[in-house]
Amino acid sequence: MAAALPSQASKAVRENSQKAAQKAVQKTKVQVPRKGLPKIAEKKAVKKNAGPNAGQKKHKATRKEVVARNKKASLPKLDLGQLGLRNLGPSVMGGRVVDIEVEPGHPWIFYVATASGGVWKTKNNGTTFEPVFAFEKNGTVGDIAISPSDPQQVWVGTGEANNRNSTSWGNGVYFSKDGGRHWEWKGLPKSFHIGRIAVHPKDPKTVFVAAVGDLWAPNPERGVYRTRDGGKTWELVLKKDAKTGATEVRIDPQNPDIVYAALYERQRDRFDGNHPAKRWGEGSGLYRSDDGGDSWKRLTKGLPTVKMGRISLDIYQKDPKVVWALIETEWIGKAPKGATIPKPQTSNQPGYMGIQGEDGAGGALLTDVISGGPSEKAGLKAGDLVVEFGGKGTPTYQAMIGELRKHKAGQKVKVKVIRGKEAKVLTLTLGSRMGGASGRNRRLPYADRIGGQIANKIKGQGPLGFQTGGTFRSEDHGETWVRVNSLNPRPYYFSQIRVDPSDETHVYVCGIQFHESHDRGKTFKVGARGVHVDFHAMWVNPQDGRHLLLGCDGGVNMSNDRGKTWEVFENFDIGQCYHAVADTRRPYWVYAGFQDNGSWGGPSRTVYTDGITVTDWFKVGSGDGFVCRVDREDPNVVFVESQGGNMFWLNV
Missing domain, CATH: 2.40.128 (Lipocalin)
Structure with a gap:
């Protein structure tokens, strides 16, 4: 074959290139049918490069289809266990403490039970605390008990027993045989809230549990339980009905066959407020067993005959025949027939200033002074910087509030303020937060704040005053009782009474305020002023009654001078x-x-x-x-x- 001439070859290349370009252009064009297609639709089809379904009505996905699509499109599951957690705090403030238990003979070793932060332990008198109940299935605690015969054996009952509508429920009881390092679950999963645990003084395998039961509904797993094999099996030895649980169980330290218990009928519902919808009932009452829990007798002589509510107990360790009880009834706060109506009195709360404030530069900055209040009458003004209150420095607003808590209504206090560039000293007469028969509830003239009963009013309430409840004492193992004081502050939330194990002269009652008596309950006064309010737990050193531990909504406090001064432990994180x-x-x-x-x-x-x-x-x-x-x-x-x-x- 003869070779092509150069001019012919170039012409052939150009023609082939043009044909290839035309084919490429044709491949990129959209083939749109021209006949029967509206002009608007034609333009949209060309613009959007529409497919064969162009012009059809769009399908609207159903909710079920959207949910199914979202599930398929969801992110893969994350292994959160691989994420590290850091504790940020704060420990500068405390949290709700519900029990304090001290190792016998070693007062520097004690356990602290919290409402939702588990159990903490100190081995150095509070210098440091460590969490010892942080990895169990439940962190809300009702009570702790240490075996008297073997302090390494510790019991924890889960589920806070205080009847707040914010109270968390538990899942039974736990046991440690090595001082809290390891725990074993011991059952009672439907007890929900544990009021008290008592361990036999000589046989650590014999344990009693006061199960309060469900806070919101009836349930059968409530009452007093007993185990004789260290928690392998349990017997319900004291039971009333599905609405009545147990808040207390105490063992006589010298004769363990004698056991005391308190039953409590109560229930909340979703519509109640501060108080449970049911605060008292026929099921509530005091009981005693003389055979180690096999049989029980209801105690009634000298006690109220009306419906009772929550009851707290304590045994005088030096003479166990003496038993103390704090009793709530449906008559609480009333003036029975034969009573006298008391005059309005100031409450036991700290004095009232009538201000609002915040931290300022070197003091407490007053942001608002209430018109007509004590502070305005004293000449204080919004914008004043309070640097001293009652002669004490107030570097922060909280420091000023702490000093205020130490003073009562009617007291005159010197207040030093900085106003502009000028320093002024003003005299402030503290006002009162009215309580008792202040007009808030004249049907209950002896009522204290939020459902309690004021102290030292036995004479005023007359011969039927015992029906209103209060503080009772027995000298014969609970066979007969005498009402010694009208005091019972906010029973459903506190209701704790303690007697000095070595000197019955000193009796203490926990409430919004801390109440102390030094004459066997005849008169009570408010103590622990300056300490965070709302007290739930207390321990008195049996070897030295001056040494006290006090648990409140603000954490743990210690006194070594029978409550004259207090130290607060701000070194462990238990805030809710x-x-x-x-x-x-x-x-x-x-x-x-x-x-x-x-x-x-x-x-x-x-x-x-x-x-x-x-x-x-x-x-x-x-x-x-x-x-x-x-x-x-x-x-x-x-x-x-x-x-x-x-x-x-x-x-x-």
Whole structure:
């Protein structure tokens, strides 16, 4: 074949290139049918490169299809167990303590039970605490018991026994044979709330449990349980009905065949307020067994005959024939026939200032002075910086409140303030928070705050006063009783009485305030002023009655002078956190609200090798802290809430 000429070859190449280009263009064109297609639809089809379903009505997915599609599109499951958790705090404030138990003979070793933070233990008199019940299936605790014959054996009953509508339920009882290092679940899963555990003084395998039962509904697993084999099996030895549980069980330390118990009929519903919908009933009462729990006798002589509510017990260790009881009844706060109506009295609460404030630069900054209140009458003004209260320095607002708690209504207090550049000293006469027959409830003239009964009113309540309940004492193993005082503060939430194991002269009652008597209950006065209120637990050293441990909503406090002065342990994290939020700065800060301990803010990390400390946290709100929010544009602006619908903001 003859070779092509150069000019012919170039022409052939050009023709082949043109044909290839035309084919490429044809492949990219959309073939749109021209006939029968509306012009608008034609344009849309060309514009959107529509397929064969162009022009058809779009299918609207059903809810079921959307849910199914979202499930398929969801992220893969994350193994959160691989995430490390850091404890940020705060420990600068405490939390609700429900029991304190001390190792016999070693008062520097004790356990602290919390409402929702498990159990903590100290081996050095509170210098340090360690969590010893942090990895069980339940962290809410009702009671702790240490075996008298073997202190390494410790029992924990889960489920707080205080009848708040925020109370958490438990899942039974746990046992440790090595001082809390390891725990074994011992059953009673439907007991829900444990009021008390009592261990036989000589036989550690014999244990009694007071099971309160479900707070919200009837259930059969409630009453007094007994085990004789260390928790392998349980007997329900004292039972009333599915509505009545047990709050107390106590063993005579010298004769363990004698056992005391208190039954309690109560129930909450979703519509009640401070008090349970049912606070007392026919099922409530005091019982005694003389054969180690095999049989029981109801104790009635000298006790109220009306319906009773919650009952607390304590045995005088030096002379166990003497038993003390704190009893609630349906007549609480009333003036029975033959009683005299008391005059309005000031409550046992601290004096009233009539101010609101926050931390200022070196003092307590008053942000509001209530019109007509004690502070306004004294000449205090919004914007004043309080630097001294009653001669004590007040570097923070909380420090001023702490000093206020030490003073009662009617007292005159010197208050030093900085106003502008001038220092002034003003005399403040504290007002009163009215209680008793103040007009809040004239049908209950002897009522104390939130459902309790005021102290020292036996004569005023007349011959039928015993029907209203109060403080009772027996000298014959509970066979007969004598009412020694009218006192019973807010029974459903506190109801705890303690007698000095070595000197019955000293009797203590826990309530919103701490009540102490030094004449066998004839008269009570308010003690522990300046300590956080709401007291739930107490221990008195049997070898030295001056040594006291006191548990409240603010943590654990210790006194070595029979309550004249107190030390608070601010070194373990037991606050009940309702809500937490992070701000937008980096690294972020955290703000949280706590039950009865206000709202606090603190950093998520620190550059110091010691880590986050108590001094890194600062208070941004008081009362029952709840929801916190932070301004997205300015992280220094924080909004906080507290009980009663209160809400405010501040610049931190």
